[in-house]
Amino acid sequence: MTLDGDHTDSINPDSTGSRTRLRVEGVSKSFRNVDALSDVSIEIGTGEVVGLVGENGAGKSTLLKILTGIHEPDGGRITLDGEPATISGPRDAAERGIAIVKQEQDVIPNLTGYENLYLGRIPDFSRGGVVNSDRMRKEAQQVVDELGMDLDVSKPVSSYSFDNRQMLEVAKAFSESIHTDHPIILLDEPTAGLDEGGRELLFDRIDELRDRASFVFVSHELEEVLEISDRIYVLKDGKLVRELPAAEASESILQRAMVGRETADEYYRTNRQRTVDTDTEPVLQATNIELDDSVDSVSFELYDGEIFGVVGVEGCGKSELGRVLCGADAPDSGQIHVDGDPIEPGALFRMVDAGVGYIPKDRKSEGLLLYQSLRANVSLPSIGTDLVSDDLPVVGTLFSLVDRDKENRLSERAIEELNIRAPGVEALVHQLSGGNQQKVVLSKWLMRQTDILVLDNVTRGIDVAAKEEVYRVCRELADQGVSLVFIGDELPEVIGMSNRIGVMKKGRLVDVVDAPPENKPSEEELIREMI
Amino acid sequence: MAERTTEGTVSEWIEEVRENRGRQDWLIDLGPFALLALLLIGFSIASPVFLTYSNLVDNVLQNSIILLMVSLAGTFPILQQSIDLSIESLVGVTGVIAALLISDYGLGVSALLVAVLAGAVLGTLNGVVFAKLKIPSFLVTLGSLSILSGSALLVTGGTSIPYRNPVVREVATGSAIPSIPNLVVWGVVVYLLMTFVAFKTPFGRYCYALGENEAVADLSGVKVDRYKIGAFAVSGLLCGIAGALLTARTASAAAGMGTGLLLQSIAAIVMGGTALTGGVGGPHRTILGVLVIGVLANGMNLIGIQSFVQDIVLGFVVIIAVAMSMDRRKIDIVK
Numbered sequence: 002m003t004l005d006g007d008h009t010d011s012i013n014p015d016s017t018g019s020r021t022r023l024r025v026e027g028v029s030k031s032f033r034n035v036d037a038l039s040d041v042s043i044e045i046g047t048g049e050v051v052g053l054v055g056e057n058g059a060g061k062s063t064l065l066k067i068l069t070g071i072h073e074p075d076g077g078r079i080t081l082d083g084e085p086a087t088i089s090g091p092r093d094a095a096e097r098g099i100a101i102v103k104q105e106q107d108v109i110p111n112l113t114g115y116e117n118l119y120l121g122r123i124p125d126f127s128r129g130g131v132v133n134s135d136r137m138r139k140e141a142q143q144v145v146d147e148l149g150m151d152l153d154v155s156k157p158v159s160s161y162s163f164d165n166r167q168m169l170e171v172a173k174a175f176s177e178s179i180h181t182d183h184p185i186i187l188l189d190e191p192t193a194g195l196d197e198g199g200r201e202l203l204f205d206r207i208d209e210l211r212d213r214a215s216f217v218f219v220s221h222e223l224e225e226v227l228e229i230s231d232r233i234y235v236l237k238d239g240k241l242v243r244e245l246p247a248a249e250a251s252e253s254i255l256q257r258a259m260v261g262r263e264t265a266d267e268y269y270r271t272n273r274q275r276t277v278d279t280d281t282e283p284v285l286q287a288t289n290i291e292l293d294d295s296v297d298s299v300s301f302e303l304y305d306g307e308i309f310g311v312v313g314v315e316g317c318g319k320s321e322l323g324r325v326l327c328g329a330d331a332p333d334s335g336q337i338h339v340d341g342d343p344i345e346p347g348a349l350f351r352m353v354d355a356g357v358g359y360i361p362k363d364r365k366s367e368g369l370l371l372y373q374s375l376r377a378n379v380s381l382p383s384i385g386t387d388l389v390s391d392d393l394p395v396v397g398t399l400f401s402l403v404d405r406d407k408e409n410r411l412s413e414r415a416i417e418e419l420n421i422r423a424p425g426v427e428a429l430v431h432q433l434s435g436g437n438q439q440k441v442v443l444s445k446w447l448m449r450q451t452d453i454l455v456l457d458n459v460t461r462g463i464d465v466a467a468k469e470e471v472y473r474v475c476r477e478l479a480d481q482g483v484s485l486v487f488i489g490d491e492l493p494e495v496i497g498m499s500n501r502i503g504v505m506k507k508g509r510l511v512d513v514v515d516a517p518p519e520n521k522p523s524e525e526e527l528i529r530e531m532i
Numbered sequence: 533m534a535e536r537t538t539e540g541t542v543s544e545w546i547e548e549v550r551e552n553r554g555r556q557d558w559l560i561d562l563g564p565f566a567l568l569a570l571l572l573i574g575f576s577i578a579s580p581v582f583l584t585y586s587n588l589v590d591n592v593l594q595n596s597i598i599l600l601m602v603s604l605a606g607t608f609p610i611l612q613q614s615i616d617l618s619i620e621s622l623v624g625v626t627g628v629i630a631a632l633l634i635s636d637y638g639l640g641v642s643a644l645l646v647a648v649l650a651g652a653v654l655g656t657l658n659g660v661v662f663a664k665l666k667i668p669s670f671l672v673t674l675g676s677l678s679i680l681s682g683s684a685l686l687v688t689g690g691t692s693i694p695y696r697n698p699v700v701r702e703v704a705t706g707s708a709i710p711s712i713p714n715l716v717v718w719g720v721v722v723y724l725l726m727t728f729v730a731f732k733t734p735f736g737r738y739c740y741a742l743g744e745n746e747a748v749a750d751l752s753g754v755k756v757d758r759y760k761i762g763a764f765a766v767s768g769l770l771c772g773i774a775g776a777l778l779t780a781r782t783a784s785a786a787a788g789m790g791t792g793l794l795l796q797s798i799a800a801i802v803m804g805g806t807a808l809t810g811g812v813g814g815p816h817r818t819i820l821g822v823l824v825i826g827v828l829a830n831g832m833n834l835i836g837i838q839s840f841v842q843d844i845v846l847g848f849v850v851i852i853a854v855a856m857s858m859d860r861r862k863i864d865i866v867k
Contacts, residue, residue, distance in 0.1 A: 327751075329750070329751060349750060349751060349753050350753045350754065350755050352753070353752075353753030354753070358753075359751055361751055366745070366747060366748075367745075367747050367748055367751055368748060368751070369745075369748060370740075370741055370744040370745055370748055370749075370811070371744070371745070372744060372811060372812070373740065373741070373744055373811065377737070377740065377741070381741055381748075381749070381752045381754070382752045382753050384734045384737050384738070385734040391732070400733065401734060402732045402733055402734075403731070403732055403733065403734060403736075403737055405731075445752060
């Protein structure tokens with residue numbers, strides 16, 4: 002075990018009267034043969050907001066899990082206020098003042114705010130097996146009020162907005178650790194899914210609570226990390242590669258440290274954007290699509306090899322439109338033509354047969370068979386087609402069978418073409434990193450030779466390097482004449498990638514903006530139309 | 533280009549697989565073999581009769597075939613994370629149909645075919661109600677369990693239906709291949725066929741996908757309902773075969789002749805490695821569970837353990853097998 006790594010001689014931000022609250026010294030952790038963390042040392046002072054960045058698999062989550070006692074480190078040590086500490090689990094961590102706000106919201110919607118806040122501690126509020134709800138509610142309201150949050154804890158969480166649920170999570174982390182002198186709140190991608198307003202609210206709270214607590218802020222959004230942090234640690238492949246004050250950092254410095262190279266100006270490969278001939282027959286034509294309250298008479302055309310971006314604020318109906326286009330949901334009215342032929346809506350397999358593929362927003366619950374092999378995932382849409390079919394000797398093509406060799410070759414080609422980092426075709430998908438998982442989702446449709454792809458936030462939650470490769474794949478697809486509907490929350494990405502951008506607002510397609518490489522619209526232009 | 537990738541990655545992959553396998557994976561994969569071996573050794577020592585050809589083939593194997601059919605039937609719905617609880621009554625109903633057709637209408641072997649078809653139709657009905665009306669499969673099949681066994685009792689008046697037809701009996705009790713009972717041949721044929729179906733047909737492959745995550749399969753363009761119905765149709769078909777063979781073997785049929793098969797089959801399926809959470813295992817493994825139960829029952833009979841105690845043992849076996857196989861998904865690589 003190495004206690005003196007190369008980075009243990011770290012800076013102590015003592016000038017502001019802050020003292021070191023938590024010190025991680027030369028901590029290592031490996032899972033079987035994979036080094037998830039090697040010899041990492043960090044420090045967190047009182048009143049500090051420490052940013053923690055790195056690609057997927059860099060070791061951020063592992064570090065957080067060690068701090069909350071979910072994993073035991075293989076080597077190194079942790080000291081709290083100078084005292085060596087062995088954290089035995091989340092509860093123990095909370096008792097020592099370390100609490101976490103997780104990426105996924107851990108709230109139970111049908112319980113009230115105060116029940117959620119004290120979920121693990123309900124016995125503390127009961128006597129003889131009877132819960133004193135009044136006391137629980139009052140104390141919870143007090144906690145929330147003290148934190149300056151505008152929440153009514155007596156209401157069920159299902160009535161809370163997404164942002165308020167996240168606030169409740171923060172309050173919960175606080176309430177668990179508030180009894181200690183100076184809690185450390187670990188924020189694991191707390192802004193994922195928050196809109197602009199919610200993010201501001203969260204950041205305001207963090208700012209106000211600085212003198213009472215320390216924060217570790219983990220996010221893929223470098224801009225946010227720069228905004229909120231005092232100091233930033235950069236992890237790469239389980240090692241600490243950089244530590245610097247936020248004031249000296251910039252997105253490109255961080256990105257270079259994370260990826261080991263500077264992100265090219267041609268991140269989106271705009272130079273490779275094709276010019277699309279709109280005089281031809283559109284490959285996909287949507288006419289007056291209506292769906293409940295979410296999509297309101299949307300019409301547009303998609304041309305051969307085009308990337309058609311769709312943007313809009315949360316709830317504008319862009320995801321719902323995507324689901325209608327791919328056939329997952331049936332519209333109340335409207336027509337979809339593919340290559341000029343009307344397709345009876347509402348059945349995904351008909352769209353698939355017509356050559357339309359769909360990449361859902363949530364790859365884990367909708368895109369992948371997590372506990373099955375890469376091969377089974379890649380070939381899933383292709384089963385029953387000539388691509389992987391095998392004939393019986395006598396009856397010939399009467400039954401379409403699955404040919405394992407063809408499947409293997411298909412998957413090997415996918416690994417090669419998309420540069421998927423996987424030990425082999427039989428690797429289980431849940432063992433791959435997020436970026437590689439998303440490539441598997443893409444390859445499902447690539448391998449099926451789909452002509453039209455509907456992508457809903459295709460780069461969500463994957464790291465910079467994987468994003469770049471996804472962009473590359475999209476460009477190559479467009480070159481091959483595949484047309485893409487590119488639905489996205491991240492404006493720079495949609496602007497960079499698209500030939501034209503459809504702006505949605507309250508279910509309507511309010512404008513379609515041209516986005517040629519030499520004259521891309523600005524984010525402001527689009528935002529003005531979105532709100 | 534393929535050579536380049538295979539040479540390097542295959543060995544790496546084997547390495548990786550070895551590393552990523554938890555103790556439980558090994559337990560699930562090799563556990564049934566180990567258990568079977570243990571039982572075989574144990575009973576061979578405990579009873580001199582156990583390890584004889586006539587005991588192993590005539591008793592263990594022959595008695596296991598009906599359970600094998602029914603367990604293979606149940607495997608497909610479970611693979612899809614559904615369940616077919618109506619298999620006992622399907623066996624009863626199809627058996628009664630066969631016996632009535634032979635005794636009252638003078639049909640021969642064709643009566644067995646009708647019974648198999650009837651099983652397929654009834655299974656399809658289960659599937660249609662489950663998939664189209666979106667009612668949980670355990671409720672649909674619990675309902676049809678009651679409906680079917682009630683109907684069979686109504687028709688038979690609660691008595692057994694005997695028949696005289698040596699040709700029909702020959703289907704199950706004869707030995708077309710010398711010293712191998714026909715029943716065993718049927719078992720092997722159906723077993724191989726179902727293994728083929730699971731691995732080589734789109735239906736089989738979709739069963740795994742549906743059991744793992746139906747939304748993913750749906751968004752990949754799989755005609756989900758069709759394959760859900762298909763699983764219950766196959767289940768019904770195999771129960772029909774079980775009913776027909778049982779009728780042929782015993783020269784009679786009764787509404788309740790499938791009683792007890794449900795629990796045993798679930799035990800066999802789960803012990804074989806098909807988790808109730810779906811997506812893993814398959815019919816090729818179910819046979820292991822069937823053999824374990826067959827050997828266990830035979831061995832316990834030979835050493836004189838009374839049948840009530842056997843029931844108790846079986847109950848424990850089911851619970852332990854489920855507990856062992858359920859946890860698997862919680863194992864995850866964390867980075």
